[in-house]
Amino acid sequence: xxxxxxxxxxxxxxxxxxxxxxxxxxxxxxxxxxxxxxxxxxxxxxxxxxxxxxxxxxxxxxxxxxxxxxxxxxxxxxxxxxxxxxxxxxxxxxxxxxxxxxxxxxxxxxxxxxxxxxxxxxxxxxxxxxxxxxxxxxxxxxxxxxxxxxxxxxxxxxxxxxxxxxxxxxxxxxxxxxxxxxxxxxxxxxxxxxxxxxxxxxxxxxxxxxxxxxxxxxxxxxxxxxxxxxxxxxxxxx
Amino acid sequence: xxxxxxxxxxxxxxxxxxxxxxxxxxxxxxxxxxxxxxxxxxxxxxxxxxxxxxxxxxxxxxxxxxxxxxxxxxxxxxxxxxxxxxxxxxxxxxxxxxxxxxxxxxxxxxxxxxxxxxxxxxxxxxxxxxxxxxxxxxxxxxxxxxxxxxxxxxxxxxxxxxxxxxxxxxxxxxxxxxxxxxxxxxxxxxxxx
Amino acid sequence: xxxxxxxxxxxxxxxxxxxxxxxxxxxxxxxxxxxxxxxxxxxxxxxxxxxxxxxxxxxxxxxxxxxxxxxxxxxxxxxxxxxxxxxxxxxxxxxxxxxxxxxxxxxxxxxxxxxxxxxxxxxxxxxxxxxxxxxxxxxxxxxxxxxxxxxxxxxxxxxxxxxxxxxxxxxxxxxxxxxxxxxxxxxxxxxxxxxxxxxxxxxxxxxxxxxxxxxxxxxxx
Numbered sequence: 001x002x003x004x005x006x007x008x009x010x011x012x013x014x015x016x017x018x019x020x021x022x023x024x025x026x027x028x029x030x031x032x033x034x035x036x037x038x039x040x041x042x043x044x045x046x047x048x049x050x051x052x053x054x055x056x057x058x059x060x061x062x063x064x065x066x067x068x069x070x071x072x073x074x075x076x077x078x079x080x081x082x083x084x085x086x087x088x089x090x091x092x093x094x095x096x097x098x099x100x101x102x103x104x105x106x107x108x109x110x111x112x113x114x115x116x117x118x119x120x121x122x123x124x125x126x127x128x129x130x131x132x133x134x135x136x137x138x139x140x141x142x143x144x145x146x147x148x149x150x151x152x153x154x155x156x157x158x159x160x161x162x163x164x165x166x167x168x169x170x171x172x173x174x175x176x177x178x179x180x181x182x183x184x185x186x187x188x189x190x191x192x193x194x195x196x197x198x199x200x201x202x203x204x205x206x207x208x209x210x211x212x213x214x215x216x217x218x219x220x221x222x223x224x225x226x227x228x229x230x231x232x233x234x235x236x237x238x
Numbered sequence: 239x240x241x242x243x244x245x246x247x248x249x250x251x252x253x254x255x256x257x258x259x260x261x262x263x264x265x266x267x268x269x270x271x272x273x274x275x276x277x278x279x280x281x282x283x284x285x286x287x288x289x290x291x292x293x294x295x296x297x298x299x300x301x302x303x304x305x306x307x308x309x310x311x312x313x314x315x316x317x318x319x320x321x322x323x324x325x326x327x328x329x330x331x332x333x334x335x336x337x338x339x340x341x342x343x344x345x346x347x348x349x350x351x352x353x354x355x356x357x358x359x360x361x362x363x364x365x366x367x368x369x370x371x372x373x374x375x376x377x378x379x380x381x382x383x384x385x386x387x388x389x390x391x392x393x394x395x396x397x398x399x400x401x402x403x404x405x406x407x408x409x410x411x412x413x414x415x416x417x418x419x420x421x422x423x424x425x426x427x428x429x430x431x
Numbered sequence: 432x433x434x435x436x437x438x439x440x441x442x443x444x445x446x447x448x449x450x451x452x453x454x455x456x457x458x459x460x461x462x463x464x465x466x467x468x469x470x471x472x473x474x475x476x477x478x479x480x481x482x483x484x485x486x487x488x489x490x491x492x493x494x495x496x497x498x499x500x501x502x503x504x505x506x507x508x509x510x511x512x513x514x515x516x517x518x519x520x521x522x523x524x525x526x527x528x529x530x531x532x533x534x535x536x537x538x539x540x541x542x543x544x545x546x547x548x549x550x551x552x553x554x555x556x557x558x559x560x561x562x563x564x565x566x567x568x569x570x571x572x573x574x575x576x577x578x579x580x581x582x583x584x585x586x587x588x589x590x591x592x593x594x595x596x597x598x599x600x601x602x603x604x605x606x607x608x609x610x611x612x613x614x615x616x617x618x619x620x621x622x623x624x625x626x627x628x629x630x631x632x633x634x635x636x637x638x639x640x641x642x643x644x645x646x647x648x649x650x651x652x
Binding site for chain 1: 578582583585586587588592595596597598599600602603606607610624627631638639642645646649650652
Binding site for chain 3: 275278279280281282303304307309311312313314315316317319320324328329331332333334
């Protein structure tokens, strides 16, 4: 298994069957999650809009998870200079930005009926917004440098700097305000959510993770092919 | 070695001993500058090694480069708004030389009366001589020179040639990329094909 | 140590030689501050409430301005090669550049800040906290900004790119600094946010040089 992650050819073989498998798992879990979601009774406070939570919370979770993946891939890319690590980092960024944007939009939609405004500067949403800016900065930096190798290394350094800053940003934003309900999924005393909500939520989280796995593998494959094509074209020209 | 995705230098081997000079030749873009920078440790070669030796013992490349190598690139690294003396003094001190040696080197290269001027008022040849001053002022064994003499006229090249000859006589090494022939005896090595 | 002081002195000399030292940043600070009453209507009560936070924010922005030149000059004229091959490791040089930026730009801004705050209508008793936050927070802004400056070497976009990379990273010091000032105004605990700001700034000063050096090495490779 480890070999598949290190050797590019073995990776391509591995991801060829792994990616569709993850995709199928994602769809199955998502279906199960949504079924349970609509079976659950409406929240006494938020009414039917609580259903948006099942889209929003996993998206917010994934936006952070993907950034950690980005950070790890960047670290491996910097230290070991492994082409697969570099490809993985570049592939992950737009996906993470997508999850973040989804979280922001659904957070806004969720907030409107609940708080009456399209946007509130509460800790959770503000952190996600800052994270979105981290992603944008990463992608902008990578696009702005012409030399691909240098661009990838610079972006990797930025990803690591951002990763180290991320917990501090969280802490500072939380310290700064609290209006949003506290992290109801991962609190010290166990999830503060009724079990009837918990099951579909976790299913959706895993569905998102499987979906991310599928999309990530597909994108890494795309990166590998693109690099190979570029090298071949270069050799043909000289 | 590669530049971006383009492989530049393949199957290359070069040995340089004390007292030897090598002139790298090749068309533009063949990789002469990249080779010099790779030896200086600024670029990582995609394959192969750069080895520094003192007698039989190998020296740590970082040490060899930081303490015992001069790299003179295309550009002079001089700040236009500062005076010539400030800049040359910085370059000499930074490469381990002393203030008096900087003064002496400037005299030798004919820069004495220019030192109080701002760098922006100097010609290309004068700036180049300023950048070369640290070679005379801070003794280091290996000189990596990238088109060192391009803006200099015949007389100035002769002066510099004498400098180079002295360096070699003291057991120094010179690796230079140059389109024009160097004013000293140098073994020609072709880069690229 | 002599390598460090060599490059520090050079950086300080250069910040004055090429472009008037801190006057650009100070001028920007004054100009932006002048726009606030124009944008908001000159109602003193309204402005006085916003003044400290606004002044803090614009201080962060003004620090951002001179960052582009931190590595760019040396990169463009080939001096960075020479500096990379010198007696001090590139991390030391990065530390020196960050400190020079702080001394030459951030400190003057911090000293001007209370004047701006007072001009916008906030009470002058805020002066000590504003200057302290400006000085300490300035370290964060300079070093985080230095990381952005080093990373964007060789890119086409320069200033705006640095801003996009660096501004989200500014979140903690902006929050802690503003928090300290606002707490001081309201008579609440201002020591905690100030200590948090100190901790963050010290961390940034210690860690950012490594990122700056790595980015600079990448750029000249």
